[in-house]
Amino acid sequence: MKPQSCVNIKKEWDIVGARQLGREIAKKIGFGIVDQARIATAISELARNIYLYAEQGQICFDVIDTMEHKGICVTANDSGPGISDIGQVMQDGYTTSGGLGAGLPGVKRLMDEFDLKSVENKGTQIKTTKWVR
Amino acid sequence: MRIPILKLHHYLLVSIQTEIDDHTAIQFQEDLLSKIHKSGSSGVVIDLTSVEMIDSFIAKVLGDVVTMSDLMGAKVVLTGIQPAVAITLIDLGIHMKNVPTALNLEQGLTKLHQELGE
Numbered sequence: 001m002k003p004q005s006c007v008n009i010k011k012e013w014d015i016v017g018a019r020q021l022g023r024e025i026a027k028k029i030g031f032g033i034v035d036q037a038r039i040a041t042a043i044s045e046l047a048r049n050i051y052l053y054a055e056q057g058q059i060c061f062d063v064i065d066t067m068e069h070k071g072i073c074v075t076a077n078d079s080g081p082g083i084s085d086i087g088q089v090m091q092d093g094y095t096t097s098g099g100l101g102a103g104l105p106g107v108k109r110l111m112d113e114f115d116l117k118s119v120e121n122k123g124t125q126i127k128t129t130k131w132v133r
Numbered sequence: 134m135r136i137p138i139l140k141l142h143h144y145l146l147v148s149i150q151t152e153i154d155d156h157t158a159i160q161f162q163e164d165l166l167s168k169i170h171k172s173g174s175s176g177v178v179i180d181l182t183s184v185e186m187i188d189s190f191i192a193k194v195l196g197d198v199v200t201m202s203d204l205m206g207a208k209v210v211l212t213g214i215q216p217a218v219a220i221t222l223i224d225l226g227i228h229m230k231n232v233p234t235a236l237n238l239e240q241g242l243t244k245l246h247q248e249l250g251e
Contacts, residue, residue, distance in 0.1 A: 012154055012155050012156055013154050015154065015155065016152050016154045019186070019188075020152065023185075023186075033217050034216070034217040034220050034221075036185075036217070037185060037186045037215075037217035037218060037220070037221045038217075038220075038221050038224060040185070040186045041186050041187070041188045041221045041224075041225065044186065044188040044190075045188055045189060045225075048155075048188070048190060092226050099189055099190060099193060100189045100192065100193050100227060102189040102192075102225045102226045102227055103189055105226065106189060106224065106225035106226055106227075109224045109225070109226070110221065110224050110225065
Protein backbone atom coordinates (compact mmCIF):
# COMPACT_ATOMS: atom_id res chain seq x y z
CA MET A 1 0.00 0.00 0.00
CA LYS A 2 1.20 3.47 -0.87
CA PRO A 3 1.00 6.24 1.74
CA GLN A 4 -2.50 7.55 2.06
CA SER A 5 -3.70 10.99 1.09
CA CYS A 6 -6.33 12.73 3.17
CA VAL A 7 -8.71 15.63 2.76
CA ASN A 8 -9.91 17.54 5.82
CA ILE A 9 -13.64 18.15 5.82
CA LYS A 10 -14.50 21.43 7.50
CA LYS A 11 -16.25 23.55 4.92
CA GLU A 12 -18.97 22.67 2.47
CA TRP A 13 -16.54 23.08 -0.42
CA ASP A 14 -14.29 20.35 1.06
CA ILE A 15 -16.99 17.86 0.01
CA VAL A 16 -16.24 18.81 -3.61
CA GLY A 17 -12.47 18.73 -2.97
CA ALA A 18 -12.67 15.22 -1.52
CA ARG A 19 -14.72 13.75 -4.36
CA GLN A 20 -12.53 15.40 -7.00
CA LEU A 21 -9.34 13.99 -5.47
CA GLY A 22 -11.01 10.59 -5.05
CA ARG A 23 -12.09 10.52 -8.68
CA GLU A 24 -8.59 11.49 -9.81
CA ILE A 25 -7.03 8.67 -7.80
CA ALA A 26 -9.67 6.21 -9.06
CA LYS A 27 -8.96 7.21 -12.65
CA LYS A 28 -5.21 6.68 -12.18
CA ILE A 29 -5.76 3.22 -10.70
CA GLY A 30 -7.67 2.28 -13.84
CA PHE A 31 -11.35 2.41 -12.85
CA GLY A 32 -13.79 2.91 -15.72
CA ILE A 33 -16.02 5.95 -16.01
CA VAL A 34 -19.01 4.34 -14.26
CA ASP A 35 -16.96 3.17 -11.28
CA GLN A 36 -15.31 6.60 -11.10
CA ALA A 37 -18.79 8.11 -10.76
CA ARG A 38 -19.72 5.50 -8.14
CA ILE A 39 -16.59 6.23 -6.09
CA ALA A 40 -16.97 10.02 -6.39
CA THR A 41 -20.62 9.78 -5.33
CA ALA A 42 -19.81 7.54 -2.35
CA ILE A 43 -17.11 9.99 -1.23
CA SER A 44 -19.55 12.87 -1.57
CA GLU A 45 -22.09 11.11 0.67
CA LEU A 46 -19.46 10.23 3.29
CA ALA A 47 -17.99 13.75 3.29
CA ARG A 48 -21.43 15.34 3.56
CA ASN A 49 -22.27 13.14 6.55
CA ILE A 50 -19.12 14.37 8.28
CA TYR A 51 -19.97 17.99 7.46
CA LEU A 52 -23.62 17.65 8.53
CA TYR A 53 -23.32 15.54 11.66
CA ALA A 54 -19.77 15.81 12.98
CA GLU A 55 -18.84 19.27 11.65
CA GLN A 56 -15.33 18.12 10.86
CA GLY A 57 -13.34 15.05 10.03
CA GLN A 58 -11.23 13.47 7.33
CA ILE A 59 -11.62 11.45 4.17
CA CYS A 60 -8.55 9.34 3.42
CA PHE A 61 -7.64 7.39 0.30
CA ASP A 62 -5.46 4.32 0.08
CA VAL A 63 -4.41 2.78 -3.19
CA ILE A 64 -4.36 -1.00 -2.99
CA ASP A 65 -2.08 -2.53 -5.58
CA THR A 66 -1.05 -6.12 -5.00
CA MET A 67 -0.58 -9.12 -7.28
CA GLU A 68 -4.20 -10.23 -6.88
CA HIS A 69 -6.00 -6.99 -6.18
CA LYS A 70 -6.18 -3.45 -7.37
CA GLY A 71 -8.51 -0.99 -5.77
CA ILE A 72 -9.19 2.08 -3.71
CA CYS A 73 -9.96 2.22 -0.03
CA VAL A 74 -11.89 5.28 1.15
CA THR A 75 -12.02 5.90 4.88
CA ALA A 76 -14.17 8.53 6.57
CA ASN A 77 -13.14 9.49 10.11
CA ASP A 78 -14.75 11.90 12.50
CA SER A 79 -14.92 12.51 16.21
CA GLY A 80 -18.54 13.60 16.14
CA PRO A 81 -21.54 12.39 18.13
CA GLY A 82 -21.42 8.87 16.70
CA ILE A 83 -24.37 6.81 15.51
CA SER A 84 -26.60 5.35 18.20
CA ASP A 85 -28.61 3.00 16.01
CA ILE A 86 -26.59 1.65 13.10
CA GLY A 87 -29.48 -0.53 11.90
CA GLN A 88 -31.59 2.58 11.49
CA VAL A 89 -29.06 4.62 9.48
CA MET A 90 -28.57 1.68 7.12
CA GLN A 91 -32.25 1.74 6.18
CA ASP A 92 -33.17 3.37 2.90
CA GLY A 93 -35.09 6.57 3.46
CA TYR A 94 -34.02 7.17 7.06
CA THR A 95 -32.88 10.76 7.56
CA THR A 96 -32.58 13.31 10.34
CA SER A 97 -31.46 16.13 8.08
CA GLY A 98 -34.36 16.36 5.64
CA GLY A 99 -32.33 14.63 2.93
CA LEU A 100 -33.38 11.63 0.88
CA GLY A 101 -32.00 9.12 3.38
CA ALA A 102 -30.04 7.48 0.59
CA GLY A 103 -26.56 8.22 1.98
CA LEU A 104 -25.14 5.25 3.88
CA PRO A 105 -27.19 2.40 2.36
CA GLY A 106 -26.37 4.03 -0.99
CA VAL A 107 -22.63 4.09 -0.25
CA LYS A 108 -22.81 0.40 0.67
CA ARG A 109 -24.35 -0.41 -2.72
CA LEU A 110 -21.92 1.83 -4.63
CA MET A 111 -18.80 0.27 -3.09
CA ASP A 112 -17.72 -3.39 -2.80
CA GLU A 113 -16.83 -3.45 0.88
CA PHE A 114 -18.32 -1.41 3.67
CA ASP A 115 -17.41 -1.37 7.34
CA LEU A 116 -18.96 1.01 9.86
CA LYS A 117 -17.66 1.48 13.39
CA SER A 118 -19.19 4.05 15.65
CA VAL A 119 -18.98 4.88 19.33
CA GLU A 120 -21.49 7.31 20.77
CA ASN A 121 -19.94 10.65 21.69
CA LYS A 122 -16.58 9.43 20.40
CA GLY A 123 -16.90 9.32 16.65
CA THR A 124 -17.45 7.27 13.54
CA GLN A 125 -15.19 5.46 11.12
CA ILE A 126 -16.50 4.16 7.82
CA LYS A 127 -14.11 2.15 5.69
CA THR A 128 -15.14 1.28 2.15
CA THR A 129 -13.30 -0.38 -0.70
CA LYS A 130 -13.90 -0.69 -4.42
CA TRP A 131 -11.99 -3.21 -6.53
CA VAL A 132 -10.99 -2.78 -10.15
CA ARG A 133 -12.86 -5.48 -12.08
CA MET B 134 -20.37 30.86 -8.27
CA ARG B 135 -23.76 31.04 -9.95
CA ILE B 136 -25.28 28.89 -12.65
CA PRO B 137 -26.38 31.04 -15.63
CA ILE B 138 -30.04 30.87 -16.64
CA LEU B 139 -30.81 31.91 -20.22
CA LYS B 140 -34.15 32.99 -21.61
CA LEU B 141 -35.21 31.72 -25.02
CA HIS B 142 -38.65 32.94 -26.10
CA HIS B 143 -40.97 31.71 -23.34
CA TYR B 144 -38.57 29.06 -22.09
CA LEU B 145 -35.59 29.13 -19.77
CA LEU B 146 -32.42 27.18 -20.56
CA VAL B 147 -29.87 26.05 -18.04
CA SER B 148 -26.72 24.11 -18.75
CA ILE B 149 -24.86 22.99 -15.65
CA GLN B 150 -21.18 22.93 -16.61
CA THR B 151 -19.36 23.16 -13.32
CA GLU B 152 -18.92 20.94 -10.32
CA ILE B 153 -21.85 21.86 -8.09
CA ASP B 154 -21.37 22.29 -4.37
CA ASP B 155 -24.32 22.36 -1.97
CA HIS B 156 -24.45 26.12 -1.73
CA THR B 157 -24.41 26.62 -5.51
CA ALA B 158 -27.23 24.08 -5.82
CA ILE B 159 -29.44 25.90 -3.30
CA GLN B 160 -28.61 29.26 -4.86
CA PHE B 161 -29.57 27.87 -8.26
CA GLN B 162 -32.92 26.69 -6.89
CA GLU B 163 -33.75 30.21 -5.71
CA ASP B 164 -32.40 31.87 -8.86
CA LEU B 165 -34.43 29.63 -11.15
CA LEU B 166 -37.70 30.16 -9.27
CA SER B 167 -37.27 33.91 -9.21
CA LYS B 168 -36.36 33.93 -12.93
CA ILE B 169 -39.52 31.90 -13.71
CA HIS B 170 -41.51 34.40 -11.68
CA LYS B 171 -39.98 37.46 -13.36
CA SER B 172 -39.98 36.17 -16.93
CA GLY B 173 -43.31 34.34 -16.83
CA SER B 174 -41.69 31.36 -18.55
CA SER B 175 -43.85 28.29 -18.94
CA GLY B 176 -41.07 25.79 -19.49
CA VAL B 177 -37.51 25.11 -18.35
CA VAL B 178 -34.83 22.76 -19.65
CA ILE B 179 -31.98 21.89 -17.30
CA ASP B 180 -29.22 20.22 -19.29
CA LEU B 181 -26.95 17.91 -17.31
CA THR B 182 -24.72 16.68 -20.17
CA SER B 183 -21.54 17.94 -18.47
CA VAL B 184 -22.45 16.73 -15.00
CA GLU B 185 -20.23 13.80 -14.01
CA MET B 186 -21.90 12.86 -10.76
CA ILE B 187 -25.12 13.51 -8.89
CA ASP B 188 -25.19 12.61 -5.22
CA SER B 189 -28.26 12.40 -2.99
CA PHE B 190 -28.13 16.07 -2.06
CA ILE B 191 -27.96 17.38 -5.62
CA ALA B 192 -30.64 14.86 -6.64
CA LYS B 193 -32.89 16.21 -3.90
CA VAL B 194 -32.29 19.81 -4.95
CA LEU B 195 -33.02 18.97 -8.61
CA GLY B 196 -36.13 16.93 -7.74
CA ASP B 197 -37.38 19.72 -5.47
CA VAL B 198 -36.85 22.45 -8.06
CA VAL B 199 -38.97 20.45 -10.52
CA THR B 200 -41.79 20.21 -7.96
CA MET B 201 -41.44 23.84 -6.92
CA SER B 202 -41.55 25.07 -10.51
CA ASP B 203 -44.54 22.83 -11.10
CA LEU B 204 -46.31 24.51 -8.18
CA MET B 205 -45.67 27.86 -9.81
CA GLY B 206 -46.99 26.61 -13.13
CA ALA B 207 -43.79 25.98 -15.08
CA LYS B 208 -42.75 22.62 -16.48
CA VAL B 209 -39.14 21.50 -16.01
CA VAL B 210 -37.39 18.84 -18.08
CA LEU B 211 -33.97 17.43 -17.14
CA THR B 212 -31.88 16.46 -20.14
CA GLY B 213 -28.60 14.76 -20.99
CA ILE B 214 -28.15 12.63 -17.87
CA GLN B 215 -24.96 10.59 -18.51
CA PRO B 216 -25.07 6.77 -18.37
CA ALA B 217 -22.67 6.72 -15.40
CA VAL B 218 -24.86 9.22 -13.55
CA ALA B 219 -28.03 7.21 -14.22
CA ILE B 220 -26.36 4.00 -12.97
CA THR B 221 -25.05 5.73 -9.84
CA LEU B 222 -28.42 7.27 -9.00
CA ILE B 223 -30.15 3.89 -9.15
CA ASP B 224 -27.37 2.32 -7.04
CA LEU B 225 -28.01 5.08 -4.51
CA GLY B 226 -31.69 4.17 -4.55
CA ILE B 227 -32.82 7.45 -6.10
CA HIS B 228 -35.35 6.91 -8.87
CA MET B 229 -36.60 10.46 -9.54
CA LYS B 230 -39.84 8.94 -10.82
CA ASN B 231 -41.83 12.14 -11.11
CA VAL B 232 -39.15 14.06 -12.91
CA PRO B 233 -39.62 14.56 -16.67
CA THR B 234 -36.43 13.78 -18.61
CA ALA B 235 -35.23 13.69 -22.21
CA LEU B 236 -32.08 12.43 -23.92
CA ASN B 237 -30.78 15.82 -24.98
CA LEU B 238 -31.58 19.52 -25.16
CA GLU B 239 -33.33 19.18 -28.52
CA GLN B 240 -35.65 16.41 -27.31
CA GLY B 241 -36.19 18.30 -24.07
CA LEU B 242 -37.50 21.30 -25.98
CA THR B 243 -39.72 19.03 -28.09
CA LYS B 244 -41.09 17.48 -24.91
CA LEU B 245 -41.91 20.92 -23.49
CA HIS B 246 -43.67 21.89 -26.74
CA GLN B 247 -45.77 18.73 -26.56
CA GLU B 248 -46.61 18.97 -22.87
CA LEU B 249 -47.44 22.63 -22.95
CA GLY B 250 -49.33 22.30 -26.25
CA GLU B 251 -47.57 25.25 -27.81
